[in-house]
Each structure stands twice: as structure tokens, then as C-alpha cells.
Amino acid sequence: MSSIIAENEFGQVKQVPLTDQMNALEITHHTCTAKISLYGGHVLAWQPANQKPVFWLSDDVIFEQGTPIRGGIPLCWPWFGPYQASSGEKAGNHGFARQRNWQFDEVIIAKDSVTVTLCLSGENEHPSWPYQYQLKQQLIFSDQFEQKLFISNLSSQAFEYSAALHSYFAVSAPENITVPPLAEFPFDDKVTGKEQQFAALENCLGEVDRIYYTNQQCLIEDKQWQRTLKVSSTNCQQWVLWNPGVEVAQRMKDLHLGAEKEFVCLEAANTDRQVVQANKTVMIGQKVTLT
């Protein structure tokens, strides 16, 4: 059943069922529409008024406990990629935050924007990562988008995390996309395993899986759609650029046929582990604007 959470002359936020077990928040504002899944604390959609959707979501997305959502902005935390503990123990890709049910905390519908705050807290959630933590995610939607993830260490000892705000950006086709100024910086190539590479980036045709060592503001230039997205990050050290290409995409059960031609992932990331001292909070974030 749908229920209105907040409403005024500028917009409305509704809770709507995503499945029998999962709920989403649907935002309608004079500047944009957006949708957030509480499962994963996951932005599913954002579309500024009179624009095409900015984030991409798979037609074959699986909304199921224990399965990450394909598209939108998965929150990779408290680790990015596969985790290898010093004990040698392995854990699943991209941490557990994207597979938890987040609590909805606050909604503010203002004249210029809608702000939604979500929370997740826990302790002993994974044998590889037992610490007590709290996450607060602030999402601000308007004709631009801002995401802030506040990471609090509630343990009595320091912990380490790595993370990515793993945005799937909708594009006309990866071959039409350039991402200046990434090509000016060195990258680790996860496809070949070679580190500190330099190469031209004429387009984003996959398979591309690179960790770029820069945090400079990036542009996603789409020649066909004549759209440029400006993406900047806060307290993130790298950008990850990913498109699976046709062969990898065909092996992924939650990608529809041809899905790899519809998105490029540009992820604001800390791929190396970062320390958060006991009782401290750090923030990582990103901002997306259309030019």
C-alpha cells in the first residue's frame, strides 16, 4: 500500500511497495522525480525536469534480500571489491551495506530541493568486519543531485573501510562517451591486472574496469544525447570506471540483453582501506550536475 510521507506546495514523498517485502520512496518535486529503495539505501532513479533519466536501472533487476540491486547507486561498503582479511578469509564483493534494510530517518521538502536521510547501524555483521558502526546517508534531489555518506565508528577501536558510490549513469551508448580528464591520470586495469597504466580513453566501450588515481571533477560527455554530466566527489581518492562489455554482461543474470550498451559506471571511491578512529565520523560524497 502507498502512503504519503510528506507533502507541500513544492512536492511530495510517498512510500510505495517495491515488492511484497520491500519498500521504496518516490519523490515528486517541481525540479525532478526520484526513487530510493530502502533495501540497500539505494538510489534507483533521478530525473531532473525536462531531462532524460540520469541513473540507469536494469530491466532484469532482482529485488530480493541477499541480492544487490543492478543499477542506480549501489553503496559499496565497508569494502570495495572482494575482501581479503589478513587471516586469508574471503568475503563477497562490495561489502554488506548494499544488502541491508535501511531505516528512513527524515524528509525535508523545500522550495529548491528534497532531502532524504537514511540510516543503517549494526555490529558483528560479518566475520570479516565485526565493528560497531552507524551510516547516515543524506540524499539531496533537485535539478542537481548530492549524496553524502556519514560513516561513524561506534567501536572502542579504530576500523578500516573501503567504499564506492557505484553510480550507473544512463548513456546513449558507451562508444559515444568520453570522461575527461580521466585519461590524464594513471590507472590500475582490473581486466589485465596491470597497475599504473596510462592510455587514451576515446570512449567507454567495454570491457573497461579501471581504478583511476585521481579525485578531480569528471565530465561524462555524451555526444549523441548532447548531454554533459559533471560529477565531483568529496573525500574520495579514486574514480572507478566500469562497463562489462558484451561477453561479461551475457553471464550476468540481472542484465537484460544489450544492457551493457545503456550505461557507464563512474564510481567515487576509496579503493584503498581508510582508517576511522574510535568514536569518529567521516563523510564521503558526490555531486552530479547537468551542464
Ligand SMILES: O=P(O)(O)OC[C@H]1O[C@H](O)[C@H](O)[C@@H](O)[C@@H]1O
Ligand atoms: O557485480 P557487482 O558485484 O555489483 O560488481 C560490478 C562491478 O563493480 C565495480 O565496478 C568493479 O570494478 C567491477 O570489477 C565489478 O564487476
